[in-house]
Amino acid sequence: MEIIKVRNLVKNFGELEVLRGIDLDVAEGEKLVIIGPSGSGKSTLLRCLNILEEPTEGSIEFAGIKITDPQADLPKIREEIGMVFQSFNLFPHKNVVENITMAPLIVKKMDRPEALEIARSLLEKVGLSDKAESFPAELSGGQQQRVAIARALAMQPRVMLFDEPTSALDPEMVGEVLEVMGDLARDGMTMVVVTHEMKFAQEIGDRVIFMDEGLIVEEGKPRQIFTEPRSSRTRSFLTRVM
Ligand code: ADP
Numbered sequence: 001m002e003i004i005k006v007r008n009l010v011k012n013f014g015e016l017e018v019l020r021g022i023d024l025d026v027a028e029g030e031k032l033v034i035i036g037p038s039g040s041g042k043s044t045l046l047r048c049l050n051i052l053e054e055p056t057e058g059s060i061e062f063a064g065i066k067i068t069d070p071q072a073d074l075p076k077i078r079e080e081i082g083m084v085f086q087s088f089n090l091f092p093h094k095n096v097v098e099n100i101t102m103a104p105l106i107v108k109k110m111d112r113p114e115a116l117e118i119a120r121s122l123l124e125k126v127g128l129s130d131k132a133e134s135f136p137a138e139l140s141g142g143q144q145q146r147v148a149i150a151r152a153l154a155m156q157p158r159v160m161l162f163d164e165p166t167s168a169l170d171p172e173m174v175g176e177v178l179e180v181m182g183d184l185a186r187d188g189m190t191m192v193v194v195t196h197e198m199k200f201a202q203e204i205g206d207r208v209i210f211m212d213e214g215l216i217v218e219e220g221k222p223r224q225i226f227t228e229p230r231s232s233r234t235r236s237f238l239t240r241v242m
């Protein structure tokens with residue numbers, strides 16, 4: 001069962017052709033990893049998946065709904081697609097619990113005790129039960145990113161998109177964030193992850209796609225892509241990053 005179906009996705013910024021015809025399906029429960037050089041369109045692709053960027057051409061279906069239709073209920077769809085960015089983007093003047101409960105309270109109109117209960121259990125899941133009252137500035141980068149993941153999960157999304165979630169972290173904090181993402185993968189979450197963490201990609205990825213210059217150049221099982229890439233472009237990228 002496909003939860004995301006992308007057909008001939010094209011995205012231009014003015015004259016710049018950033019996505020040049022992407023076809024991509026993501027199955028329910030699948031862990032898809034996207035790799036590729038800087039500027040190849042990975043972030044733009046993720047942002048198109050919840051229409052944070054409006055596609056220039058092509059269509060995207062989410063859970064059977066054509067979200068590229070002008071009539072699509074985008075706020076409703078975005079509730080079902082969680083996103084975690086490279087920069088943690090927490091609300092600086094709100095504490096951890098407030099960061100996590102805000103969208104459920106306001107967007108989902110959840111009642112406060114339920115939102116607090118969800119926040120409590122998510123903080124436990126990401127190993128930050130003792131930081132509920134802390135403010136973002138009082139947390140390390142790794143802790144902030146784990147809060148950002150908990151905040152996205154609080155909306156109970158059907159899919160989680162991760163855009164290089166560990167790239168802005170000091171090396172010693174990468175592991176704790178990947179561990180939380182690994183747990184989520186094992187829980188069965190559908191995940192689309194842009195990352196250069198190749199070991200992680202091999203551990204959790206069902207499939208890897210390699211993008212270059214706005215196109216999917218190659219896709220396959222992690223082991224195949226990493227150990228015997230077919231394309232010379234994939235090979236030369238991997239020798240640079242691995
Ligand atoms: P990646 O995530 O693979 O590094 P991006 O999707 O961020 O690539 O960017 C692909 C290209 O699109 C880059 O050349 C970038 O400068 C350009 N780009 C991205 N966002 C915008 C924007 N909002 N306006 C203009 N150009 C953009």
Ligand code: MG
Binds near residue numbers: 042043044163164
């Ligand atoms: Mg990017």
